[in-house]
Amino acid sequence: MSFEGKTAWITGASSGIGAALAREWASRGARIILSGRDEERLAQVAADISTETLVLPFDVRDEAAMRAATDKAIGWHRGVDIFVANAGVSQRSAALETEMNVYREIIDIDLTAQIAATQALLPHLVERGSGHLLFISSIAGKVGVPMRTAYCAAKFGLIGYADALRAELSQQGVSVHVVCPGSVATDVSRNALTADGSKRGRSDKVIDNGIAPAEAAQRIIDAVAAGQREIVVAEGMEQAMGEMRRTPDQLLDQVAGMVAAGYMEKMKAEA
Template structure:
């Protein structure tokens, strides 16, 4: 089992939801944290709570879709913290709109945030991990990266791309000590549906019932923590919604009948 005490863990999308819950969970393990999101004020509040566990926390406010700024941040973090042991790629956004009504700009926006930014940060930090012969890439994907869900075409596409990239990367790294863990949460009690983009590029502004009835975010974070410590490869996280994954896999005909009604 991997021990996280004094390990440097960089979490993107750390200003709320799963990212915030992971910051608290990792701080209790004694990890040194790097927290990134656009909202510097929220990050500072979260960082202060984490410091109460007696750990070092570096706050790096950043728009991860600004790839030049992201590359510069990677250099600065490595200079300050000396290394990054665990990279948690959590920043992301969902969607609530029909494909036929959604301009291509929304698809591009979600791909930039959900796919290209984690890949860019991975490419910036992976050489250092390989040189040190140690490192762990932790990818927060989604159950929507396993099968398609209506009104989330761009989101599903970005998460399928994420799944494919990191599965292939894991195979490329098989002969090295660098680990890759892909987590696929289902319905979790976060504000993801509130901040999902609609066809106009505005926030959806509605909390989906699935989110309200979903798994508490603290429990989700605990399961991710366990997966990281045990070097798990690919983990589904959720409750009854996970059954759709198995229906899609084993009974595709039933899946095709059920999926149009999923909200």
């Protein structure tokens, strides 16, 4: 699959996997839309990219700002071909010690805001009858990991939304990809929320020794080009866990077959 002349819109694009995806897609000829909260850091990423870029800063929790950004993204060139729901925050705290506001904040950022952004863009993609939606979940979206109960809840939920959406769009020409990274060398642990909602401020050794973001981006985009629906980007034990909990392609095909056979129309008729 060629990405030449396509437009890729990436949230959480100021650093880490998001910034690496922007650079890699640009190297393959795609135009890039960069979104995140920090306009200055987004501009720095844009300066590293040789293809045309558009910087649309906003907080994913601000739905009005998100919808305004969506309108601008759709109006840029011929619209959006690829959307990456990558914005997110992790967690490092035991459930017994974690305040409820931390659960609400992580689920709002990592799940609800990602759904809202996708829902805003969805009519555009369906009208065009083409496009790719990428949801950056985690190995922690497949396997419950201690000290990450809120994060796991959000990332498990994101996969559930994506899987159901994929089935619904299977006759519409829009592809849905779930990405489950393991440890990637980013600031995810340093920026993780603790029990009271404050930032942790330090990284984990396993994260620091993880896959380089540029390599992770290459793997992800190669898998999208190959048509993979569930993309595990991990090594060692994390890869084994992700592969063990991978949803079989036959099951994804079976659910898509239900849609092709008129399941949704029958459900609507019975409502």
